[in-house]
Amino acid sequence: MPKMIFVERDGTRREVDAPLGLSVLEVAHKHGVDIEGACEGSLACSTCHVIVDPAWYGRLAKATEDEEDMLDLAFGLQATSRLGCQIVMTPALDGLVVKLPAATRNAGK
């Protein structure tokens, strides 16, 4: 099974199983990684914001304009920021590394 690595806010690297077809958000929830995902992957918030390792960023399918609109609202946006709910595991992403941002903004709060 493919693996992926979450770099937690304190720098800890957690390698977890990442089943094909699951999103990074779903993988995180499956393993209790602290990503909120308030809208449950419906592209209505930016609380599953992750910072993709620059070495992996170019290998992801490009973000849609809807995702970019939500990223506009993300706190601490960086050049390789994505929404975890929009990255779906494929064999090519085996070993993917993403970092959790320092904070998230829940527009509904």
Place this chain on the structure above:
Amino acid sequence: MIYLDNQATTPTDPRVLDAMLPWFARDFGNPHSAEHAMGRHAADAVEAARAEIAALIGADPRDIVLTSGATESNNLAIKGAARFAAAGPRRRIITLATEHKCVLESVRDLAAENFEPCILPVGRDGLLDLDRLKDALRTPTLLVSVMAVNNETGVRQNLAAIAGLVHEAGALLHSDIAQAAGKLKFDVENPRISLASISGHKIYGPKGIGALYVRRRPRVRLSPLFSGGGQERGLRPGTIPAPLAVGLGEACRIAAAEMGEDEARIAALRARFLERLGVPVVVNGAAGLPGCLSLRFPGARALDLIAACPTLCVSTGSACTSADIAPSHVLTAMGLSAADAAATLRVGIGRFTSPSDIDAAASLLAAAAHIPAEA
């Protein structure tokens, strides 16, 4: 008083003032107070204004970030784009020697953050040599900043050709359009611009407000200059001054509707002024914005001319630099000697300039130019 300094600032159009007034006292709600009717009322007015600003330059309202003016917009565009891309490989930031001080200083300040400022010269006509730009772009470049119309000479850069080269090189193109917006047709899609800065008080709107166009397709990302509450897509936190925003929107609406009429009248006034002046003068720079005349009076000193015409408001250079004794950086970049620069006046004709203003100004300056300069 005869006011011919419309590049320094323009009078607020009475229609703009009328549109603004209710939003100071009667409708004073905070446009970010979404919980109550007064807040939403102000938010609606701000959004309507944003739509007018966007329409003036062919943009989508969501592309428009409200700021305090073109200086802030220029800082946010240049420093924001550089800082957002700081982790990337591109370090070079290109601009022209004739740009507004706030652009030049923003670019120079980024040297301290490990970026590489590259300031290109212009020709005697004030125009950028495209081959120079091509050469400069051989080094991977993050951003190029070129103003649409120069604030001292009215010279209009060839943005269409510049945009082609910049995009081919994969860089962002920022343009300070403070002097061009609302006066010349400007569309962010043609030529394609990444970032563009607008000022309220250069287009008959209020002072203290401006806008930055930030392209969303494809997305241009910036790091904000200020930390705060996430307003304006997080790019420019702080409460939006609703009265000023409404004023800028109304100024843009009027400019879009009346631009053609205004510019034809201003071009005729410019021709009339040059014809009535009757003393030998040289117009500095290539033809550009008709309302901005950089006029050299050979053998005279501009400061003497201004002193001899106390009822006439004209300037020696841009308002931000005219208090300096140093000659204008724009004119010297165009190859004028310090003496020629010191013999140059900027005459700015605007929407509210009348033919009688023009006639009176021409005769005052002609009389003053015949007074021999003090030895």
